[in-house]
Amino acid sequence: MKLSASLWNAALNRRVLRKWRKAAVYAADAPLSALRAQRQTARELKRHLDQFAFVADGRLALPLIGAQAMQVPPDSDWSWRPEIWRGPQARSGIAAVQNKTRFGNEATIFHDCVTSELAVRQLRNQRATDLSPYGLRLDVFHFDGSFLSVVIDLPKASVDGLRRRHIIRMDAKVEMEKPLEIFARLNIKHGPNTDQIVRELPLNGSDIFVEFDLAYTKMNEKRVERMWVDLIFEDPQMNEIVVRDLTFSRQPRAEF
Template identity: 60%
Template sequence: MSKLGFRFLDGKIYARNIQRWARAARMAATTDLSLLRRQRSRARLLKMHLDRLIHTADERLALPKVGSTSFPKPHNADWSWRPELWRGSLPTPGLSSVQTKSMLGDEVTLFHDCKFSELTLRQLRNLREEDLAPYGLRLDVFKFDGSFLSLVVDLPDAGVKGLKRSHLVRMDAIVEMEKPLEIFARLNIRHGPNTEQIVRELPLSEENIRVEFDLAYSNMNEKRVERAWIDLIFEGPQMNQVILRDLTFSRRPRAHL
């Protein structure tokens, strides 16, 4: 039988099954109980497979695509990166009563000095058409009795290798908040026994939330760079919810004057 014939037959069987289950649903109020019991068992088994199919299909077909590394970057960038938390599903999607130094994934760590933690971290699926990152991060803060709260993102070796004082390091973010607060980004570069730090405040009132770190104004020893990380520092975070829909990094050589 031709492929067209198979498609036609498959469509006929599907339509017949839909009609049969629709009729069973309409008559359920008066169906003999022994028959209704068999129909219920079959419907539950069918529903289990259908729910699994729908869940997987929603995950795969939803925008944006899981694993996406696509985002706007400078045309002359020699490195760009979206952390794993914003790229794909984590084995542990969330934490509650988060203790300091707790990690979500392999690259993101939460630091605070609260005596009693009323903090939660959760990875969430981005489904908005305008989102480029497949996943986002939600931080819920209830009562906050500490003096600092920061989210640390470790930069990979590829972002550190070949790092020079002639580089501009850029961070782009999409941030949502329940109520206004200040967020600072601090770039930390460990070179030998020293750590260079550059702090920028995120322009949360602007449409494009972007900060750049110009390493020309640092005292970084290019030959001794070991690792780098970003601190996202939240000022006055109590009774607030912050969603980081996306977080990306890139670097490029600054133009020669």
């Protein structure tokens, strides 16, 4: 009797699980040569499983409207939401965050504290008004430094065809325990030079946006390499800051 494809796959999966369960049980006593080969195979398998889990969790996560839903101007020729707000990270949180700590593949946390009393955590969005499945929370206690920033690396697609007639827009949903100033600094590397534009976020509501007009830069359009954004938090001591969503888009400036 022939097994159906689903039954065959189920049997194969059970066999693979039994194999790795047995390998885990006997790992402490396995010969080093065999253990080395198994470790390499396990690492390759884990890489694919992590990628599958990232995509699956992102698609199955609430909000049910989908991780890719975002509000952008209709004339946008590029839009993007960083992975922290799209899908679950391998590490959901970090305590006593040190300077230059990476959180996921696209974000880095910078500060100059002597003693770190800063924690970051990815949290689950579940409100009906949330478009992104996840958010980012920063818990800041005693803060003896002079700056705190979260740097987001924008993908290569953001600079493909980039011109000085473009406007880069950043939309965010931000909550905090007590008022503070937040600045966004767009950095554009072109050849040996880096142009910067700084905007203060208008924190008069939970839905905010800022625009960076590239006409005010000296950007060499033929040598643009990459872009990144610094989110700079002024005097963040004893505060809980939640960035519920963060998206970027690019629009050509209207010609008159």
